[in-house]
Amino acid sequence: MTDDLKEKLRSIIADVAELDEVPDETPFKDLGIDSMMAIEIVSDVERQFKLTIPEDExxxxxxxxxVYQKVKAKLGG
Structure with missing residues (x-):
């Protein structure tokens, strides 16, 4: 599940940001992901995994x- 989860998250981020690659450790800002894209990514992640990420997080x-560590923790992993 671990690698599958990360790949699903990578796919969501790549789709929203229109990127071919999303390295694990590269900051989103360095990938050109702005705050509006980040909100869309979080919304898609919440919908896909049926969870809520509080604004303060x-x-x-x-x-x-x-993102992977946060979602994994919320899913009980």
Missing amino acids: LADLVNLEA
Whole structure:
């Protein structure tokens, strides 16, 4: 499930940001992902995985690895 989860998240981020690659540790800002795209990514992640990420936790989601760790924790992993 772990690798599958990360790949699903990578796909969501790549689709929203129209990117071919989303490295695990590269900051979203360095990938050209702005705040509006970040909101769309979080919304898509919440919908796909049926979870809620509180607004005060959004600033922590700086790259794919951070999103992965947050979603994994929320899913009980």
